Amino acid sequence: MEPNNQAGVIIAEAVTKVYSDNGVPVEAVRGIDLTIKHGEFTAIVGPSGSGKTTFLNIVSGLDSVTSGRVWLAGRLLSEMSGRELSDFRRDSIGFIFQAYNLIPVLSVEENIEYIMLLQGVGKSERHRRVGRILEKLGLAEFADRVPVKLSGGQQQRVAVARAMVAEPVLVLADEPTANLDSKTGAGLLDMMRELNQTTGMTFVFSTHDRAIMERATRLVTLKDGRVDNDETRD
Amino acid sequence: MTLMIYCKLAWRNVLRNKRRTLIAGIAIGIGLAALIYVDALILGMEDNMVKSATSSFLGEGQIHREGFRQTFEVDLTVNNLAEVVESIKQEEVVESFTLRTFCFGMISSPANVSSVSMVGVDPANERHLSQVDEALVEGTYFEGDDDRQLLIGRKLAELLEVGLGDRVVMTAAQAGTGDLAQEMFRVSGIYYFNVPQMDQYMAFVLISKARQMLALGDEAHQIALKFHDAYLGRDQDHPFWNRYSRNGNEAVGWTVLLPQLEAAFELSGFSTLIVAIILFGVVSLGIVNTLFMSLHERMFEFGVMRAVGTRPVAMGQLVILEAGALAILSVVLGMILGFVTLYISTRIGIDYTGIEFAGVTFRELLYPVMEVRQFIVFPLWVFAFTVGIAFYPAIYAARLTPAKAMRKSF
Structure with missing residues (x-):
């Protein structure tokens, strides 16, 4: 039965993922059912090896499921070809990883512009959107710098800018604050939360950090590849 | 638009690890430079061999009676010699020519005896065709x-134990009758070509004396030719050869006179191909290694x-554009390296004198021949090859799934 796609940006149904680690099968995700609604600011938490990153990879189409189904913005991911998935990710999902997010040989401005170049957005529109997001995130003065000339926090803010500039339906962040000190990490999360509130964009991020969990409106706890707890906060 | 950003990315990525790029570029560049150099060396060797073979005595072409080349029969003189000579004088392609007589005979001194090829020459014309005068050592x-x-040659002089001014006797069969004729000669010069056949088995006399001794009248066995354009000697399709290959005569260029030389050139061309395959094989492994190193280093990216x-x-x-950028750098390096080494070699020459190859002894320094073609064709080969070989890592990169790529990076 097809799920009601109006209900969520992400709908995961009985998702499992088994890896082969040097020939030994490893069950990273063991039957997760989860729906993430539009506009939510959701944290996926859990200890190392609980399946957070694997789950995020699966729901974003970066990795395939072993069994189960995932709908993202109304599209069943398993029905898409590699090229369709690439285009779908480009247009619908913003990604933030824990480090090495940016293309080192491109400047801040070029990194943010990259996805729009792939989308075929015109030059003037690209410049308008890049200028606006740089201004909004306080990065205007770094526009011409290459990533290596930025601090870790600044790099992550650029990654946020790149994730949001194409106005996706969902922003996925895999431990975005893992390599940042607590103050910088908290600042980044505050910024993401503010963007979530002002734009209504859905954010899903994984984290270990308790202080960051506090900012989430929904906390999904994974343990041994299963949802151990799902708590919604006001 | 996207191609532009990939070009930009590729160029910057290649310059990202400058040391590695430089090492890879130099490796590929050395391959290209070696290819250019080997080609130039072989061209120089061909020129040198042709020059050694044709300018020492052979000439760039010859006219004889049909069958003379195979038998050296003293009766087989050039048909209608006067008419042929008059015609050759009108030929614009001919720079100079000379008449020669040949016969096999015996040369004897008080100390020894040897078989020899006695060549009758016209000294004034012979100077333009051969280097006998230049090869004189005494x-x-x-x-x-x-x-x-x-x-006579130095080796023959040693064998006969004769020196300048000493008398020797030549014995040969006359034309027509086959009667033996004997003449006394005095050694007036000793030459050294460093070519065994010439230094030990040839003796030069005046053509007038040879004609008298062999009862040839005004006949000659050979017209040796030198052209304004040396290439004509190699172009057997040129109408010149047909014009003089009639009335029982045959006109042939040096490729026919020295078929082993042409075969040696074909072998040289094959050698260049083998060198190219080996060089490209080594270079290709280097390129694939460099591209894969770069790819694995940037797996998360x-x-x-x-x-x-x-x-x-x-x-x-x-990945292919990165290989292209690497190829451009390598080609530039290779062309510079190739030009510099070649330029130096073309100035100072390479000493192969005295070494014999395909029956020809190098008599002069070998100068590699630099051609514009070498700096267009070979760099294009290297560029195309570098880009072509990059398809292997490119396919690997294209098949990477994002999650796998990010997992592999840790």
Whole structure:
């Protein structure tokens, strides 16, 4: 039965993922059912090896499921070809990883512009959107710098800018604050939360950090590849 | 538009690890330079061999009676010699020519005896065709009125135990009758070509004396030719050869006279191909290694690029463009290296003198021949090859799934 796609940006149904680690099968995700609604600011938490990153990879189409189904913005991911998935990710999902997010040989401005170049957005529109997001995130003065000339926090803010500039339906962040000190990490999360509130964009991020969990409106706890707890906060 | 950003990315990525790029570029560049150099060396060797073979005595072409080349029969003189000579004088392609007589005979001194090929030459014309005068190490080149002057090679002089001014006797069969004729000659010059056949088995006398001794009248066995354009000697399709290959005569260029030389050139061309295959094989492994190193080093980056929506084909494109950028740098390095080494060699030459190859002894320094073609064709080969070989890592990059790429990076 097809799920009601109006209900969520992400709908995961009985998702499992088994890896082969040097020939030994490893069950990273063991039957997760989860729906993430539009506009939510959701944290996926859990200890190392609980399946957070694997789950995020699966729901974003970066990795395939072993069994189960995932709908993202109304599209069943398993029905898409590699090229369709690439285009779908480009247009619908913003990604933030824990480090090495940016293309080192491109400047801040070029990194943010990259996805729009792939989308075929015109030059003037690209410049308008890049200028606006740089201004909004306080990065205007770094526009011409290459990533290596930025601090870790600044790099992550650029990654946020790149994730949001194409106005996706969902922003996925895999431990975005893992390599940042607590103050910088908290600042980044505050910024993401503010963007979530002002734009209504859905954010899903994984984290270990308790202080960051506090900012989430929904906390999904994974343990041994299963949802151990799902708590919604006001 | 996207191609532009990939070009930019490729160029910057290649310059990202300058040391590695430089090492890879130099390796590929050395391959290209070696290819250019080997080609130039072989061209120089061909020129040198042709020059050694044709300018020492052979000439760039010859006219004889049909069958003479195979038998050296003393009766087989050039048909209608006067008419042929008059015609050759009108030929614009001919720079100079000379008449020669040949016969096999016996030369004897008080100490020894040897078989020899006695060649009758016209000294004035012969100077333009051969280097007998230049090869003299003792004595003079047909000076004065004495018609019994004889030039012999150093090895023959040693064998006969004779020196300048010593007398020797030549014995040969006359034309027509086959009667034996004997003449006394005085050694007036000793030459050294460093070519065994010439230094031990040839003796030069005046053509007038040879004709008299062999009862040839005004006939000659050979017209040796030199052209304004040396290439004509190699172009057997030129109408010149047909014009003089009639009335029982045959006109042939040096490729026919020295078929082993042409075969040696074909072998040289094959050698260049083998060298190219070996060099390209080594270079290709270097390119693939460099590209894979670069790819593995940036695995997470590739994963991120795929994650944010870069299509698989575009990832492959990026790798190929990087190979192209590396190829451009390498080709520039290779051309500079090739030009410098070649320029120096063309100035100072390479000393192969005295070495024999395909029956020809190098008599002069070998100068590699630099041609514009070498700096267009070979760099294009290297560029195309470098880009072509990059398809292997490009396909690998295109097949990477984002999650796998990011996992592999840790």
